[in-house]
Amino acid sequence: MEKLRIGVLGLGEGRSVISAVQHSEMWELGAICDLKEDLCRERAAEFGLNTWLTSYETMLRDDSLDVIGIYTPDQMHARHILMALEAGKHVICTKPLMVDLTMARPLLEAQKKSGRLVFIGQSSRYFEPAIHQRRDYEKGCNGDLVTVETQYVSDSRWFLERAWSHEAGFSWMYNFLIHALDLAVWYLPNVETVYGVGVCSSNSASRGILAPDALKFLLTDRSGVTASVNGCYAVPALSRPWEHFISCTLRGTMGASKADCPLEYTYHFSEVGKFKHTEHESYESMRSYYYRFEGETHHAGEYQNYMEDFARCLKEGRTPLPDLREGIRTLAVMEAMRRSLASHQVERVDRVLTDAGLSDLV
Ligand SMILES: NC(=O)c1ccc[n+]([C@@H]2O[C@H](COP(=O)([O-])OP(=O)(O)OC[C@H]3O[C@@H](n4cnc5c(N)ncnc54)[C@H](O)[C@@H]3O)[C@@H](O)[C@H]2O)c1
Structure with missing residues (x-):
């Protein structure tokens, strides 16, 4: 090639x-x-x-x-x-x-x-456990999806020292929570309604950033599947194994699975009347593929995975996802989430799209 x-x-x-x-x-x-x-x-x-x-x-x-x-x-x-x-x-x-x-x-x-082509590098889809979880889901191991829980939690107080975190357009939602939201919409592609609450901690506020840094949202998809999307960014977080920074749990009629990024995957798939044990896979041996620089900074492994996926799609005439349309729809969900924080009401994604002159994407 x-x-x-x-x-x-x-x-x-x-x-x-x-x-x-x-x-x-x-x-x-x-x-x-x-x-x-x-x-x-x-x-x-x-x-x-x-x-x-x-x-x-x-x-x-x-x-x-x-x-x-x-x-x-x-x-x-x-x-x-x-x-x-x-x-x-x-x-x-x-x-x-x-x-x-x-x-x-x-x-x-x-x-x-x-x-x-425009491809959005939603890197969390390309961590090892997220890849395996998606593969099992597409094989039907979870059965019919019922509910999804995603979270991205990190102690990112260091980010408050960055110049561009103080510039118009920055928010913890768009920069950070987008990882958890993208994992949720990967499984709920037609989110209709959103409700959420958020708190701006004194850690953000004292540095002049008034955007909420502790966020909890509920999403409902046209199919009836629901999701919770949580994030917390400006206070200390627990370290592994007690807490994993990005996680996605799928609960379906035939099984539950949980991708704990970067390197752990747990699942329990079970037909009615046939009990099976919960299985756990660790990809710890791949740590040096995912993290190539000091500590756990940067994202070379996930990027290599998505770049190679992009190249394969181009070769095979497929559209690499998320593309521009999918990315815009995800941002419309994000905008409905932002509206819900302000209105304290349930907000509709189709309303956001229509207001933005994007009703063809509804
Ligand atoms: N997991 C992930 O996918 C992931 C992780 C971290 C950051 N990011 C994203 O990567 C982006 C960059 O983040 P970062 O942490 O590297 O920020 P950064 O501030 O360290 O780097 C941004 C760089 O862009 C350069 N730049 C700005 N305008 C330019 C221009 N017109 N021409 C050439 N260079 C220009 C700046 O000089 C700077 O070096 C952000 O959008 C961030 O959200 C993604």
Whole structure:
């Protein structure tokens, strides 16, 4: 297979993409780009590269690039995706796709015009337990889905020191809770209603961030399946094995399964009258594939998994998911969640889509 050539924009998390490319048979690195020249030099030295760019516009003029990988701050994604599509490139954009729906229509139109793909790197789908859980679910091991519980809990007080966490458009919901929401909507693709509560802790408030950092939501899908989505970000969290930072539990008519990311999977599938024991799989031996840098920072393993999935889809003529439409629908659920926090009422996703001029996505 001919390798796909990527230009990487933003070299914080972009570091994981460079590592993923260097370890993959399916990808090659075409260019790296960041506004910060010193960071470019650091990454070039780390990965044995000779060149870098500090201008996105220059990178987009490189005809040899098939795909642009976007790893800039959340508030910039929409503009950077638009520029890539206008330059005729496929796009892989990290989560969140964007921080509201204002650019949804222009992006859909630009994508249609360009005929290129936009894939959202919802990395939590690509942790080992999440992959196995999905595989079992698609095989029918859970039976008919009844209810789903997802959570993303982390002590991310460090994030309050980041400059862009203080800029318009940042919220714990779009930046953090999106992981738990995306896992829920993966199993509930037609969420209709949302209700939630949120608290802004004094840890966030004392640093001038008034966005709620402890969040609890209930979602209902058109099919009748329900989900709870929880997040907590600015207070200490419990460490493993007592708490896993991202988890997704599926409860169906024939079995329950729980993906505890990064590396644990527990399940109990059981036909009526046939009791089976709960099984547990640990992927601890894959820790060095998932975490390649200091501590548990960065996400190289999940990124390599999603980039290779993207490459396989392109080769086989399939659309890699979540794509732009799915990503926009997920953000509409997020927007309904935000409305519910303000209104203290149940909010409808179709209403959000209609208000944003996106009723064709209802
Ligand atoms: N699991 C995951 O999928 C995951 C994990 C962490 C971060 N992220 C996402 O990755 C993105 C980046 O996060 P980060 O932690 O690396 O942030 P960061 O601030 O460390 O890095 C962003 C980089 O983008 C660069 N940049 C900004 N505008 C630019 C431009 N016009 N041209 C070139 N470079 C530009 C900045 O100089 C900076 O180095 C965020 O959207 C975040 O939500 C995803």
